[in-house]
């Protein structure tokens with residue numbers, strides 16, 4: 001049985017997503033990062049050092065912002081696995097950047113609970129304010145806009161995450177400009193943080 | 208029912224070891240270590256505790272499947288991936304009551320004979336990871352973790368492993384792959400993880416909320432635990448309520464509670480006093496149900512009877528302004544993005560579904576497209592390597608089943624037919640809180 005009418009695989013969807021990797025500067029972990037990696041690797045049996053690939057890639061991002069081909073080679077040699085195995089991980093997980101990113105990567109949750117409370121408009125406002133499309137960095141190199149799937153804080157929708165770590169809750173679409181200005185002026189301190197930090201700041205006012 | 212899992216979560220500094228000990232913390236571990244492992248498993252079995260990660264599988268039975276005589280090391284993995292859209296209960300537990308989880312992990316390790324537990328936490332929970340790691344340090348310093356715990360001769364270490372943004376890493380065998388440093392793609396079963404799991408060794412995988420219930424069973428006894436809920440649905444349960452309600456949040460109740468009580472009682476009703484249109488009861492992968500069914504008991508068995516599932520107890524509420532085609536499109540965007548790509552029906556099928564939905568939502572669809580959606584869904588359902596495929600089609604099939612007229616209206620009128628203002632409303636609705 002054939003079920004499809006004429007539908008074409010469009011560009012950008014079913015083409016191979018493998019990109020030519022950015023070679024980047026020659027990469028090696030700083031002694032501190034190398035030490036942190038060894039501390040993490042000690043959590044796993046010595047013959048399963050490969051478990052530390054994800055932590056190693058986070059350290060790469062800490063050190064130089066995104067993952068380059070030379071960083072992948074370095075991680076492979078430090079972990080003791082093949083480059084392809086590291087590349088496999090880098091290309092699979094959403095939180096590894098393969099291109100240079102701005103100082104603040106703004107990651108807007110777009111999944112249902114956030115969308116029901118206006119996440120689409122938050123993203124639209126951000127695009128307008130920054131003059132970029134999702135996945136792009138603004139001309140000043142300060143902000144990169146990304147969309148994420150459910151971040152696990154749907155009661156505080158719409159939720160925005162910054163730089164894979166910092167949270168900003170209940171982002172109303174009208175306040176997008178204020179958030180961007182806050183980040184420009186005060187840095188991460190301008191963000192609300194997650195549940196617990198919000199309550200610490202404001203007292204336990206409801207869930 | 209008075210909350211037991213979340214009773215102290217709003218106490219300032221309630222997450223510290225000191226506060227936890229004041230509440231009688233770690234007495235469950237003390238009790239467990241005084242018993243042989245088999246008896247701990249028997250207690251968990253007798254309590255009827257069912258897994259809170261989605262499937263509701265009895266925890267005691269899962270632990271029993273871990274072979275006792277295997278010469279290999281054994282592992283306990285705590286599933287803290289919490290990526291099912293609409294779910295945020297484990298988040299609250301780990302952030303506010305981390306020692307409860309650590310105690311549960313240590314008891315689990317003792318029960319199955321493991322010396323190491325890994326908590327696989329999703330990459331987005333960086334701040335939660337720091338809370339957990341601080342709690343592990345506290346517990347180790349106080350002798351609740353590490354070598355020779357409480358003088359019993361039992362050793363146990365807990366490590367937190369941070370993922371990097373992949374929904375599929377929540378599926379148990381994909382979680383193991385990810386923990387081994389690979390792509391989060393499921394394994395073919397059998398063998399099951401209880402026998403061949405992490406690093407090829409016997410492994411038990413449990414959800415955060417499941418493990419948090421274990422210390423309670425040890426301290427208060429299995430009968431107490433079972434008596435909290437309906438038969439076979441015992442214990443306290445956390446419900447995550449989000450969407451168009453006045454007070455979204457995590458609420459603890461016994462599984463006697465109905466969806467109506469949860470939505471109109473705990474969560475304060477629909478925002479702005481609007482009418483309820485549809486409810487998702489257990490995360491995005493469970494079918495949508497109608498307002499007529501909300502008197503169903505929000506238990507594993509109660510929701511099964513109502514034609515849905517308790518899943519991860521993520522209740523997403525939609526008011527009468529919500530477009531059901533848009534809803535399906537939104538969720539299929541999620542599924543297409545998160546499909547791990549290992550098997551064809553899911554990888555290709557979710558892409559086709561999204562494309563067709565996009566076309567209908569944009570007003571370019573035809574009547575044939577509606578049946579096409581069902582046909583593609585039939586070619587995914589039951590034909591995939593892991594339950595992700597069945598999950599992905601649930602929003603499509605259930606919205607067509609209940610709201611076919613909305614799909615048809617989109618096609619007929621060439622546009623989305625929901626009230627234009629509702630998307631504009633954004634977070635300014637009456638339920639919004641800063």
Ligand SMILES: Cc1cc2nc3c(=O)[nH]c(=O)nc-3n(C[C@H](O)[C@H](O)[C@H](O)COP(=O)(O)O)c2cc1C
Pocket residue numbers: 257258259260261262263264266269286287288289290291374375376377378379380412413414415417418593594595
């Ligand atoms: C696609 C998919 C995603 C899942 N995501 C999660 C998750 O994020 N958290 C979780 O605890 N269980 C998740 N599960 C369920 C786990 O596979 C597993 O059943 C559960 O962790 C077992 O723990 P329990 O017995 O304590 O419920 C998922 C399952 C599937 C098929």
Ligand code: SF4
Pocket residue numbers: 375392393545546547548549550551553554591592593594595596
């Ligand atoms: S059903 Fe989807 S997520 Fe599961 S193995 Fe197949 S491709 Fe991967």
Ligand code: FES
Pocket residue numbers: 109110111112113114115149150151152153154157158159292293294
């Ligand atoms: S849908 Fe946005 S955090 Fe869950």
